Structure formats: structure tokens, C-alpha cells
Amino acid sequence: MITEAVEQKPVRVLVVDDEPTLLRALEALLRKKGYDVLGLDSPITATQKLAQEDFDVALLDIKMPQLSGLELLNAVKHRRPEVEVIMMTGHATVETALAAVRSGAYDYLTKPFDDVELVARAVAKAAERKMLFDRNRQLESALRERASGPQGDGIVGNSAPIREVARMIDAVAYSATTVLVTGESGTGKELVARALHAKSPRRGHPFVALNCGALTETLLESELFGHVKGAFTGAQRDQKGLFDAADGGTIFLDEIGDIPPATQVRLLRVLQEGELKRVGSADSVKVDVRVIAATHRDLPKLVKGGKFREDLFYRLNVINVPLPALRERVEDIPLLAHHFLRRYAERLGKKVRTVAPEAIELLCGYRWPGNVRELENAIERAVVLCRGEAIGPTDLPPAVTGRTAPLVREAPANGDESAWLTLSYAAAKEQALRRFEKSYVEALMRACDNNISAAARKAGMDRSNFKRVLRKYRSDVEPDSGDEGGSGDGELATA
Numbered sequence: 001m002i003t004e005a006v007e008q009k010p011v012r013v014l015v016v017d018d019e020p021t022l023l024r025a026l027e028a029l030l031r032k033k034g035y036d037v038l039g040l041d042s043p044i045t046a047t048q049k050l051a052q053e054d055f056d057v058a059l060l061d062i063k064m065p066q067l068s069g070l071e072l073l074n075a076v077k078h079r080r081p082e083v084e085v086i087m088m089t090g091h092a093t094v095e096t097a098l099a100a101v102r103s104g105a106y107d108y109l110t111k112p113f114d115d116v117e118l119v120a121r122a123v124a125k126a127a128e129r130k131m132l133f134d135r136n137r138q139l140e141s142a143l144r145e146r147a148s149g150p151q152g153d154g155i156v157g158n159s160a161p162i163r164e165v166a167r168m169i170d171a172v173a174y175s176a177t178t179v180l181v182t183g184e185s186g187t188g189k190e191l192v193a194r195a196l197h198a199k200s201p202r203r204g205h206p207f208v209a210l211n212c213g214a215l216t217e218t219l220l221e222s223e224l225f226g227h228v229k230g231a232f233t234g235a236q237r238d239q240k241g242l243f244d245a246a247d248g249g250t251i252f253l254d255e256i257g258d259i260p261p262a263t264q265v266r267l268l269r270v271l272q273e274g275e276l277k278r279v280g281s282a283d284s285v286k287v288d289v290r291v292i293a294a295t296h297r298d299l300p301k302l303v304k305g306g307k308f309r310e311d312l313f314y315r316l317n318v319i320n321v322p323l324p325a326l327r328e329r330v331e332d333i334p335l336l337a338h339h340f341l342r343r344y345a346e347r348l349g350k351k352v353r354t355v356a357p358e359a360i361e362l363l364c365g366y367r368w369p370g371n372v373r374e375l376e377n378a379i380e381r382a383v384v385l386c387r388g389e390a391i392g393p394t395d396l397p398p399a400v401t402g403r404t405a406p407l408v409r410e411a412p413a414n415g416d417e418s419a420w421l422t423l424s425y426a427a428a429k430e431q432a433l434r435r436f437e438k439s440y441v442e443a444l445m446r447a448c449d450n451n452i453s454a455a456a457r458k459a460g461m462d463r464s465n466f467k468r469v470l471r472k473y474r475s476d477v478e479p480d481s482g483d484e485g486g487s488g489d490g491e492l493a494t495a
């Protein structure tokens with residue numbers, strides 16, 4: 001992972017002071033703290049070294065013969081602007097401090113040092129800042145490489161599975177073959193469809209997307225194929241459909257597993273014959289549209305259950321591009337986080353530049369049931385909340401930091417009753433109920449091997465009520481039809 005490479009680099013510190021005793025003491029102190037230190041008593045030698053070697057932090061005395069510390073600071077910033085500089089001054093005046101900061105110093109310390117630990121702490125802070133910016137630069141350049149490289153498709157990621165996706169896009173974009181993109185919600189199925197279109201010879205023609213799960217059968221058919229006047233109540237004139245709108249280009253049919261049987265027949269006809277019939281008409285119309293379909297459902301299972309036509313499945317599944325869940329490619333998380341950070345910092349006009357290592361660690365440790373979409377939302381939120389240059393753990397959503405209802409977890413069970421007292425009675429009761437509900441449904445699901453019907457029976461609840469409760473805690477459970485407009489095939493998604 002890119003971040004690890006940055007973190008493992010030893011921090012290199014340059015100390016320049018013409019007082020030999022202090023120089024040796026600082027060298028010894030910083031070496032003891034684990035830094036790779038070069039101590040020099042001559043600012044001239046220091047400028048020569050800076051031309052040859054990399055440093056992360058420089059600790060410079062402000063008053064030296066040959067070259068003043070401020071002149072040396074300017075030389076450092078000129079040669080290596082990325083080095084974090086701390087000035088040491090025996091005559092701390094507001095003017096010298098200001099002059100140093102204006103010239104790019106990160107901090108300044110006043111000599112003599114009452115407590116050398118202060119020096120170590122200042123160096124540690126400067127080193128941390130330098131590493132953050134190194135990490136940022138590295139991720140930025142990886143992103144630039146990715147965006148301008150052969151993939152150039154807006155798909156961010158360097159993991160093996162995402163490289164394979166990019167390879168498949170390149171391999172199949174040029175043909176007119178139907179592609180089925182599969183993967184959990186938020187894994188980037190539409191992004192892949194857009195990339196396929198953008199890299200195809202059809203790119204000068206429209207790309208039209210439709211979420212098939214969001215419409216009733218009549219509306220869906222009319223949207224896709226158009227209708228003639230009088231085809232159904234409200235059809236007051238002839239209307240073309242999205243296949244007409246996409247002529248010469250690509251149509252992206254999301255949630256293809258949700259389309260009803262009659263629509264499946266019509267779609268099969270378009271795929272087989274290259275022609276469609278508008279709703280209410282017996283006439284055929286020729287169309288030239290590439291179909292890319294997507295689903296988060298297990299289509300072969302729907303076929304087995306008689307809910308999806310086998311012939312249509314084979315027509316759609318000529319090429320399958322499976323998208324991995326985000327938790328299966330954790331190494332992409334830092335890259336994606338910085339990608340979204342850049343996007344939202346720019347959009348929101350904020351000076352957030354990076355993600356702190358502890359926040360990256362939390363992001364990498366979370367399961368991301370909503371995949372890249374959830375990560376994108378988390379980073380947008382963090383950019384809004386962030387007050388400094390780096391997103392920290394407190395800017396992340398509670399689900400990611402594990403702060404979801406901590407009071408509930410810690411309250412009376414371990415005797416820490418004070419946790420309750422920060423809540424109103426209603427809030428405490430609500431949290432306790434949610435805790436009970438979550439543990440109960442999770443335990444039941446475990447006991448019933450994830451079989452929703454069996455768990456509902458054991459709970460003495462009807463299946464759809466049980467599912468409604470379960471859905472509060474499990475994002476991978478499908479809604480029942482009527483719940484949120486799904487097709488009513490919740491069993492498939494959870495089995």
C-alpha cells in the first residue's frame with residue numbers, strides 16, 4: 001500500500017548550529033528518538049549537503065557566522081521547499097520569528113532550552129507534517145498517473161482486481177458486445193458502463209442510463225421502448241423511448257434483475273433482432289444500441305428460481321465484468337479517499353489537503369457495506385467538518401470510527417453508569433432498545449444460518465416485519481416489494 005511505503009521511510013533530520021556542545025547534544029537527543037541525524041556546524045557545508053541529499057526536517061540556528069540562519073532558511077526553501085524547517089534563536093523577538101515564518105519556517109524555538117524534550121516534540125510535529133505531505137504527494141502522483149495513463153477512465157484504484165477490471169474494459173470496449181456488470185451496490189457499476197461507452201467507437205453518440213428497479217412494469221416498458229397514443233391510460237400521444245434516445249450509442253440498464261417477465265421478453269427481442277415494438281404497436285422499429293446491464297443480484301440464482309429468463313441471461317452475460325467489494329481491495333482505500341478529498345475540497349472551496357494516518361487506518365479497517373459510494377459520502381462529510389489541513393478520526397462518521405452508540409455498549413453492563421447520565425431518559429431508552437434489537441436479530445440470524453424465513457419464524461414475527469428490523473442493521477438485506485420498490489426477492493440477496 002502506498003501509505004505504508006511513506007510511513008516506513010526513516011525521518012532524516014539536518015541540524016545546523018555553530019555551537020559544538022549544543023550541536024552534539026541535539027544530535028544525541030534526536031538519534032535517541034530514532035531519527036537519522038546529520039549535524040553540521042557550518043551553514044556553507046549545509047547548503048552543499050542540501051544539494052546532494054534529501055532531508056525531512058531541518059533544525060537551524062538563526063545566528064551563525066558566514067551565513068545567517070535566515071539566509072540558510074532561504075537556501076533550504078529554494079533548494080528543497082518540502083523540508084520542514086525549525087529555527088532556533090537565542091534572541092526571540094516577534095520580528096525574527098515573523099521573518100522566519102514568512103520565509104517558510106514551520107516553527108521556531110528559543111535558546112537556551114530549559115527542556116530538550118520540547119525540541120524533540122517540535123521535530124516530531126514537523127516530521128509528522130512532512131510525512132503527511134509526502135503521502136499526499138505520492139497519492140496525488142499515483143492519481144495523476146492513473147487518470148492520464150492508458151486506463152484514463154476515472155476509475156481510481158491500483159489493486160489487482162481493479163486492474164483486471166480496467167484490462168477487461170480495454171479489451172471489450174471496442175466491440176458492440178453486450179456486457180453484464182455485477183457487484184454489490186456502490187462498487188462502481190455505472191462508472192464501468194460509462195468507461196466502456198467512453199472508450200468505444202460509440203462515444204460520439206448518447207449514453208443513456210436507466211434504473212430498471214425504480215419503475216412499474218408499464219412505465220418501465222414505455223420508458224425503454226416508447227408507446228403509441230392510447231396504449232394505456234394517460235398515453236395521449238406517440239412517444240419514443242430510451243432505446244430511440246440511445247440510438248447509435250449505449251444504454252445502461254441498472255438493476256436488470258428487477259425487470260418483470262413481460263419486459264424481459266421485449267428486451268430479449270431487441271437483443272436478438274436489433275428491433276423493438278413500442279408499447280401498443282405491432283410495428284417493429286430497428287435500433288442500433290449497445291446494451292450494458294448491471295445487477296447486484298445473483299442472476300443465475302434468479303434463473304434457477306424461474307424469476308429471470310435463461311435465454312435473456314445468456315444474451316446479457318456475453319461478457320461479465322465482476323466488480324469486487326471495497327473491503328476486498330483495501331489497498332485502494334487511501335487512493336480513493338484522496339481522490340474524493342480533492343474533488344470535495346475543490347467543490348466546497350476548503351483547504352483540506354490530506355487524510356491523517358490514524359484516519360486512513362480507520363478507513364482501511366471498516367467494512368464499507370455501501371462500498372465506494374459510502375466512502376465518497378464519508379469523505380464529503382469529513383471535508384465539510386474538517387477544520388485543518390488533514391482529515392482526522394473525529395471528522396469520520398461514527399460507523400467508521402466505531403463510535404456508534406458507545407454509551408449503549410458501555411452502560412450498566414460494565415458498571416459505568418455515568419455514561420447513561422449524559423443522555424435524556426428517552427435517548428437512553430432508545431439506545432438500549434436498539435442495542436437489544438441489534439443483538440437479538442444478529443444472534444437469530446447466526447443461529448438460523450442467515451435464513452431470514454427461519455429466523456422470522458423463531459422470532460414469532462412475520463417475515464417482512466422481521467426483515468424491516470433486520471435491514472436497520474444489515475445493509476446487504478434486500479427490501480421486500482412494497483417496502484422500497486424492490487422486486488420482493490429478498491431471500492436471494494441474503495442467502
Ligand SMILES: Nc1ncnc2c1ncn2[C@@H]1O[C@H](COP(=O)(O)OP(=O)(O)OP(=O)(O)O)[C@@H](O)[C@H]1O
Nearest residue numbers: 154155156157184185186187188189190191372373
Ligand atoms: N473505482 C472508482 N473510482 C472512482 N470513483 C468510483 C469508483 N467506484 C465507484 N466510484 C464512485 O462511487 C459512486 C458509486 O458508483 P456507481 O454509481 O457507479 O456504483 P453502482 O455499483 O452502479 O451502484 P448501484 O448498484 O447502487 O447503482 C459514484 O460516485 C462513482 O463515481
